[in-house]
Amino acid sequence: MSTTENMNPTIDPAAGLKAHAWRDTPDVRGHFGPYGGRFVAETLMAPLDELATAYAEAQQDPAFKAKLDADMADFVGRPTPIYHAERLSKKAGGAQIWFKREDLNHTGAHKINNCIGQAMLAVRMGKTRIIAETGAGQHGVATATVAARLGLTCVVFMGSEDMRRQATNVYRMRLLGAEVRPVESGSKTLKDAMNEALRDWVANVDNTFYIIGTVAGPAPYPAMVRDFQAVIGRESRRQMLERSGKLPDALVACVGGGSNAIGLFYPFLDDESVKIYGVEAGGDGIESGRHAAPLSAGVSGVLHGNRTYLMQDDNGQIMGTHSVSAGLDYPGVGPEHAWLKDIGRAEYVSVTDQEALAAFHECTRIEGVIPALETAHAVAYAQRLAATMSPEQSILLNLSGRGDKDMGSVAEAAGETL
Amino acid sequence: MNASTPSADNRLTQRFAQLRKAGRTALIPYLTAGDPYPDATVDFMHTLVAAGADVIELGVPFTDPMADGPVIQAACERALVHGTSLRDVITMVARFREDDAETPVVLMGYYNPIDRLGLESFADKAQTAGVDGVLIVDLTAEEAPEVVPSLAAANLSPVCLIAPTTGEARIKLICENAGGYIYYVSFKGVTGAASLDTDALAGQIEPIRRATDLPIGVGFGVRTPDNAAAVADVADGVVVGSVLVGQIAAHLNDVGAAQSALSKTLGAMRAAIDTQDSSRKAGQKQEGEHA
Ligand SMILES: Cc1ncc(COP(=O)(O)O)c(C=O)c1O
Numbered sequence: 001m002s003t004t005e006n007m008n009p010t011i012d013p014a015a016g017l018k019a020h021a022w023r024d025t026p027d028v029r030g031h032f033g034p035y036g037g038r039f040v041a042e043t044l045m046a047p048l049d050e051l052a053t054a055y056a057e058a059q060q061d062p063a064f065k066a067k068l069d070a071d072m073a074d075f076v077g078r079p080t081p082i083y084h085a086e087r088l089s090k091k092a093g094g095a096q097i098w099f100k101r102e103d104l105n106h107t108g109a110h111k112i113n114n115c116i117g118q119a120m121l122a123v124r125m126g127k128t129r130i131i132a133e134t135g136a137g138q139h140g141v142a143t144a145t146v147a148a149r150l151g152l153t154c155v156v157f158m159g160s161e162d163m164r165r166q167a168t169n170v171y172r173m174r175l176l177g178a179e180v181r182p183v184e185s186g187s188k189t190l191k192d193a194m195n196e197a198l199r200d201w202v203a204n205v206d207n208t209f210y211i212i213g214t215v216a217g218p219a220p221y222p223a224m225v226r227d228f229q230a231v232i233g234r235e236s237r238r239q240m241l242e243r244s245g246k247l248p249d250a251l252v253a254c255v256g257g258g259s260n261a262i263g264l265f266y267p268f269l270d271d272e273s274v275k276i277y278g279v280e281a282g283g284d285g286i287e288s289g290r291h292a293a294p295l296s297a298g299v300s301g302v303l304h305g306n307r308t309y310l311m312q313d314d315n316g317q318i319m320g321t322h323s324v325s326a327g328l329d330y331p332g333v334g335p336e337h338a339w340l341k342d343i344g345r346a347e348y349v350s351v352t353d354q355e356a357l358a359a360f361h362e363c364t365r366i367e368g369v370i371p372a373l374e375t376a377h378a379v380a381y382a383q384r385l386a387a388t389m390s391p392e393q394s395i396l397l398n399l400s401g402r403g404d405k406d407m408g409s410v411a412e413a414a415g416e417t418l
Numbered sequence: 419m420n421a422s423t424p425s426a427d428n429r430l431t432q433r434f435a436q437l438r439k440a441g442r443t444a445l446i447p448y449l450t451a452g453d454p455y456p457d458a459t460v461d462f463m464h465t466l467v468a469a470g471a472d473v474i475e476l477g478v479p480f481t482d483p484m485a486d487g488p489v490i491q492a493a494c495e496r497a498l499v500h501g502t503s504l505r506d507v508i509t510m511v512a513r514f515r516e517d518d519a520e521t522p523v524v525l526m527g528y529y530n531p532i533d534r535l536g537l538e539s540f541a542d543k544a545q546t547a548g549v550d551g552v553l554i555v556d557l558t559a560e561e562a563p564e565v566v567p568s569l570a571a572a573n574l575s576p577v578c579l580i581a582p583t584t585g586e587a588r589i590k591l592i593c594e595n596a597g598g599y600i601y602y603v604s605f606k607g608v609t610g611a612a613s614l615d616t617d618a619l620a621g622q623i624e625p626i627r628r629a630t631d632l633p634i635g636v637g638f639g640v641r642t643p644d645n646a647a648a649v650a651d652v653a654d655g656v657v658v659g660s661v662l663v664g665q666i667a668a669h670l671n672d673v674g675a676a677q678s679a680l681s682k683t684l685g686a687m688r689a690a691i692d693t694q695d696s697s698r699k700a701g702q703k704q705e706g707e708h709a
Contacts, residue, residue, distance in 0.1 A: 039529055302530045303482060312534060315535075
C-alpha cells in the first residue's frame with residue numbers, strides 16, 4: 001500500500017465531496033463530535049503530548065511508512081485476502097458474504113496491525129519498555145510478539161478472570177518473554193487491566209510506551225489506532241472492486257473497543273451506497289442487562305481518557321459486563337463509533353452469546369474457517385442481514401481473528417471438556 | 419484570579435487567607451466517603467477537624483479510580499459495596515455542616531459520576547449542601563472550560579492538579595482555570611505509591627509560584643510527620659490521604675479504633691507542621707531584625 005493510493009477511486013474528488021461530519025474528525029483536541037478528548041490525570045498530559053507529536057512526525061516521514069509497510073508484508077503477511085464464503089452465503093439465502101481474512105495475520109487477528117505501528121513509534125521515541133492491557137489475550141500476544149522481535153521489555157496487564165478463561169494465550173505471552181501481571185481489582189477483566197496499565201504508565205512515563213489495543217483511551221490513541229488498522233479497509237475496498245467490480249453493499253464487523261470495525265469502516269465512510277453495521281456483544285440479551293453493548297444500551301460518559309457511550313448505572317458507576325468472548329467484554333467503545341452512531345453513518349446492533357456460538361459452529365463446519373468468538377458475533381449478524389438482501393448484493397465481513405484461542409470456551413459452552 | 423474563578427469568597431478562600439496571615443500551613447486530610455460504610459463518614463470528618471484539619475478533601479467513590487493506588491482503590495470498593503453515590507456524598511457534607519459551618523470541604527473524584535448527575539444539578543446540590551471546592555482528577559485543563567463556569571456559578575472553587583511532568587506553558591494554562599488552591603502531585607505515580615522527594619520539592623513548586631497567587635498544597639507522598647514538616651517548609655498546604663485511609667482499612671470492624679487512629683496520625687502531622695511553621699516564623703523574624 002502506498003500513500004499515493006487513491007482511497008476513493010470511484011469518487012471523483014473534483015465532483016465535490018460533501019462536507020461530511022466525519023471528514024474533519026477528530027479535531028485538534030481529539031474530539032469526534034462531543035466524544036473523545038482527553039480525560040486523564042495531569043501526569044499523563046505531557047507523555048500524551050509527546051506521543052501525539054511523535055506520531056504526527058512519523059506520519060510525515062516516508063522512512064517510517066516504508067518500514068511499516070515492509071513489516072506488514074514480511075512479518076504480518078499482508079495483504080490478507082478476501083474470500084467469498086459461498087456456502088455460508090447460500091445457506092443464508094440472500095447476499096454474497098465475503099470475508100476479509102484478518103485471521104490469516106501472524107498471531108491470528110487484526111491486533112498486530114496496530115501493535116507493529118505503535119511499537120515502531122516506541123522505538124522511534126527511545127522508549128525501552130512496553131506495557132499493554134489485554135482481555136482475550138490477542139492484543140497481549142500481538143504486543144508480546146512485536147516486543148520480542150524488537151527486543152523491548154514487555155509487561156501485559158490482564159484481569160485474573162480473563163487469565164483463567166484464556167490460559168493458553170497467557171502461556172504464549174510468557175513464551176514470548178512478556179511478564180503477564182494479573183489484575184485483581186474491580187471486575188478483574190479488560191477494563192480493570194486498562195486501569196492498571198494507566199497506573200503503571202503514570203509511574204513509568206520516562207521509559208515506557210503504552211500500546212493501547214483498541215480505538216479507546218485519550219487522544220491521540222483513538223485516531224492513531226484507527227490509522228494503523230485502516231489498512232484493513234483500504235486493502236479490502238480495492239480487493240472488492242477488483243474481484244466483484246463494485247463496492248460491497250454492506251460492511252459488518254464486531255465491536256469490542258472497535259478497532260477492527262473502524263479499520264474496516266474508515267476507508268468506506270465516504271461511499272454512501274455502503275451501509276455500515278457494527279455488532280456488539282449481546283451476552284444473555286440486551287433486556288437481561290447481562291451484555292457488553294454500550295452503543296445499543298449505554299449512555300454517554302467519561303472513562304479511560306475519553307467521552308463515549310458507557311455501560312453505567314444511574315450514579316455514574318461503571319457496570320460489570322458479560323460476553324462469552326473476552327475480547328468484547330468491555331463497558332465502553334471507541335469515541336468515533338459513538339459519533340458515527342449519533343450522526344447515523346453506522347448502525348450498531350447486537351448478537352447474543354447463543355447466536356454467536358451457533359454462527360461459530362456453522363462457519364467452522366461449512367466454510368472450514370474457525371472464527372474467534374468475537375468475530376463469530378459479526379458472522380451471526382452477517383447471516384441475518386444477508387437473508388434480507390438479494391443474491392446480487394454483497395456483504396464484506398471483517399473476519400477479525402481465528403478461533404484457536406477459544407477452544408476451551410467453546411467446549412465449556414457445549415458442556416464438554418478438552 | 420480571572421473570570422472563571424469564584425467571584426465571591428467561600429470558606430476555602432477565606433481559610434487560606436486566614437492561614438496566610440497567620441503564617442500557618444494548611445493540613446488537608448483526604449478520606450474516601452462511605453468507607454467503610456456511609457454512616458461513619460461524617461463522624462470521621464469531625465474527628466479530622468478536632469485533630470487539626472484545616473480543609474477536608476472528601477473522595478467520591480468510583481468503580482475505576484485510575485489515578486489511585488491499591489489503598490484508595492480498596493476504599494472505593496468498600497464504599498461501593500454500600501452503594502455510596504455522589505448524591506449520598508453531598509448529603510454527608512450537608513450533615514457535616516449541621517455541626518461545622520467553618521471547615522472547607524473539597525469533593526475529590528472522577529468526572530463520570532458528576533457527568534451522570536448532570537453538571538448544573540451537581541453544582542447546585544453541592545453548593546446547597548455546603549461544599550466549597552471540587553477537584554476532578556481526570557478533568558484536564560483542555561476539557562475544563564466546559565465545566566469550570568458551572569462550578570464558578572455555584573461558588574465552588576475548581577481545585578486543579580499540577581504534576582512533575584507539567585511544563586511551564588501548561589502550568590499557566592492550568593492556573594488560569596484553577597481556584598481555591600493548586601494541588602501539586604509530588605511524584606510520578608498513583609496515590610500512596612512512593613515517598614516524596616522533599617529536596618526536589620522547592621524547585622518544582624517555584625514555577626507554579628511564578629504563575630499564580632493561589633496557595634499550593636502538596637500531596638501523594640506524605641506519610642510521616644517528618645514528610646509533613648518538610649512539605650510545610652516550602653508549600654502552603656499538606657495533603658495526606660493513603661496513610662489515613664490505611665488506618666481505616668486497619669480497623670474495619672471497629673470504627674472507634676479507626677477514629678482514634680485517624681486522630682493520632684493526623685495529630686502528629688499537625689504538631690510537626692506547627693513546629694515547622696513556628697521555626698520558620700522565628701527565622702523570618704530574625705532575618706527582619708538583622709535587616
Ligand atoms: C479476534 C478479535 N476480534 C475483535 C476483538 C475486539 O476488539 P476490537 O473491537 O478493538 O476490534 C478482539 C479483541 O480481543 C479480537 O481478539
